[in-house]
Amino acid sequence: MLFSLDHVGYRTPDREILTDISFNVDAGEYITISGPSGSGKSTLLRLLATLLTPTSGQITYHDQPQSSYPKTTYRQAVSYCFQQPSLFGDTVQDNLAFPFELRNQPFDAAKAQAALAQVDLPTSMLTKPITELSGGEKQRVALIRNLLFEPDVILLDEVTTGLDAATKTIVHELIEGLNQKGLTVLAVTHDETEINVAHRLLTITAGRLEAAQ
Amino acid sequence: MNNLIVSPTALAFAVILVLIALAVNFKEHIGLEKDMLIGVVRAVIQLTVVGYVLTYIIRVDRVWLTLLMVAIIIFNAALNARKRAAGIPHAFVISLLAISVATLTTIVLLVVAHAVKFTPSQIVPISGMIASNAMVAIGLCYRSLNASFHDQRQGLLERLALGADLKQATMPIVRVAIKTGMAPTIDSAKTVGLVSLPGMMSGLIFAGIDPTKAIMYQIMVTFMLLAATSISSVIACYRAYPQFYNEDLQLR
Structure with missing residues (x-):
């Protein structure tokens, strides 16, 4: 079992966001999570990413409690990609060099350019200031930032929102391809077509898991 | 005289x-x-x-009384620096540590170098000068940290999500904060004598000391403040930035 969630709940001091979530994830699965806005989908992904800590229940990863892993190595293996990322630093390169930096490796420009090409971005984008990027371009730079060193799991938080149809297809094909090679995918989405082609669909409504298939 | x-x-x-x-x-x-x-x-x-x-x-002219006075100056400077921290946890202890180390290191070096004598009429004013500059510097550091953690929250979250440790996630912000803290001291080092004749030098000239002697003191003060503000800014920033995170490497 890759992930096992056992009666997981998350609440802020003034609000219950997720209640009693239990399900399992096998390695290599592609899980689609949908539900109304504000139902707690993003919170669920952030709990899996250890960017938030459950206030009740337990999440295990490879049958060990999440808390037993060092946060940094865990997050490099279970990579969370933000909805509407802002990017950091000054240029696209600052963002793509960061994963190398974290692993104490020299920046490999060829690898970064290949990754840009994979999501249909020009290789010249490497030196572009992040302030000149459109929302869709930022989204794709953020995505390949998570994939430069292939993680075990990718957590996608509405990453195709705001992309045009052609770019959406490119991103879908990239993720599908990696999934077939063994990458576990959990993707939050509102997109009807993504929901329709889901391998396994989880629906979260008002903080509760509605239908586990 | x-x-x-x-x-x-x-x-x-x-x-x-x-x-x-x-x-x-x-x-x-x-x-x-x-x-x-x-x-x-x-x-x-x-x-x-x-x-x-x-x-x-x-x-x-008692050693313990002089040291007590220095301690009071450092304590008051730390209290004031905490006010500028606007809610950073443990700001008083951090400020006290930063200002004490900056003040004591600088004074010890000056005394060892025979630049000042360990006598209350020299130690007390020098401590006041160092502590107040350190206080202003770390106040600016705190303000910069607070502003960056607020404005760059999303970027920080993205760095953490990629698996950065606290230092890797925060270093750019810490660098800016240290720079902000030291900027006034460096700026005034650049313009000293051209625009203002600073307090120490003016005081000596007032008292009838030859200006060529007075500048020697002012040069010493300039060096000493550069050292003190860098020591205090570095200590305060490095101690303060982890306070913005919880034990699960998440932003508070």
């Missing part, structure tokens, strides 16, 4: 200067007259008290 004759009567006349400032305030509706009056009254009272205390300390 004794051409220093600001008598109480002369000071009373100098109150006219305060009245000019007040008049400007009233005429232009700036609304600072209350703060100005509080400032004037506090300055007069605090300086009078310190004047008598220093006279006593210099006259009895």
